[in-house]
Amino acid sequence: MADVNRGNRPLSPHLTIYRPQWTSISSILIRITGNALIVTALLIVWWFVAAASGPEAFATADAFLTSWFGDLVLTLSVLGLWYHLLGGLRHLVWDSGRMLDVDRSELAAQMMMVLSVLLTIFTVVVV
Amino acid sequence: MAFLTDRKRASGLGSAKTGTQHHWQMMVSSVALLFLVPLFIFTFGSILGSSYEEVIAYYQRPFPAVVAILTMLVGFYHFRGGVQTLIEDYVHGMARKIAIIGMICVSYTAAAFAVFAIIRIAL
Numbered sequence: 001m002a003d004v005n006r007g008n009r010p011l012s013p014h015l016t017i018y019r020p021q022w023t024s025i026s027s028i029l030i031r032i033t034g035n036a037l038i039v040t041a042l043l044i045v046w047w048f049v050a051a052a053s054g055p056e057a058f059a060t061a062d063a064f065l066t067s068w069f070g071d072l073v074l075t076l077s078v079l080g081l082w083y084h085l086l087g088g089l090r091h092l093v094w095d096s097g098r099m100l101d102v103d104r105s106e107l108a109a110q111m112m113m114v115l116s117v118l119l120t121i122f123t124v125v126v127v
Numbered sequence: 128m129a130f131l132t133d134r135k136r137a138s139g140l141g142s143a144k145t146g147t148q149h150h151w152q153m154m155v156s157s158v159a160l161l162f163l164v165p166l167f168i169f170t171f172g173s174i175l176g177s178s179y180e181e182v183i184a185y186y187q188r189p190f191p192a193v194v195a196i197l198t199m200l201v202g203f204y205h206f207r208g209g210v211q212t213l214i215e216d217y218v219h220g221m222a223r224k225i226a227i228i229g230m231i232c233v234s235y236t237a238a239a240f241a242v243f244a245i246i247r248i249a250l
Binding site for chain 1: 161165171173199203206213241243244248
């Protein structure tokens with residue numbers, strides 16, 4: 001074996017030694033929001049299936065989604081959804097070769113966080 | 128090698144060798160969702176909390192129903208691609224394959240239930 005040092009090689013630094021940065025945090029949040037939204041999506045599928053099944057099934061699903069806990073889940077979901085949407089928009093801008101430098105990437109990350117909160121407040125007020 | 132295109136020079140490189148198609152699928156579905164998600168938030172959001180009869184009547188209208196169907200279809204397709212990336216980063220070996228196949232099944236099953244339910248309400 002050419003690799004005589006197998007098993008005793010230096011490891012790359014673990015994630016926790018890095019100082020948090022706008023770019024890393026905004027990226028991690030895109031992953032968390034995108035994957036967590038499966039919970040919301042399945043709740044909404046449940047609501048549609050219940051509505052298609054009849055008034056009794058609908059009453060059960062609707063009572064959950066319109067309870068205080070349902071309101072909490074859906075409000076957080078809307079925040080995650082707007083954030084993920086803005087993050088996706090940033091990826092599309094990046095893929096077009098624009099805003100790739102650190103300064104403007106960090107500005108975009110800050111904008112995503114501010115705008116997602118504002119859009120969530122707007123959604124809660126309108127809806 | 129001036130006759131080689133940039134596409135040909137890049138093809139098959141990188142640690143994974145493939146992935147262009149996956150990235151393109153995520154780009155296309157994200158562009159669609161950029162329009163669908165706001166439409167769905169405000170249509171679904173406006174009727175949530177109404178009575179059973181109002182909800183059924185609302186989703187018998189073409190626009191809210193088609194927005195909901197497209198959002199569910201494209202949304203679960205986008206989730207299928209996104210969760211695959213998550214699994215590939217953190218799960219290895221046989222468990223990775225099982226997890227990816229399992230999440231693909233969950234995505235398409237949920238999308239099918241949603242589309243069936245919305246069409247049944249609408250018709």
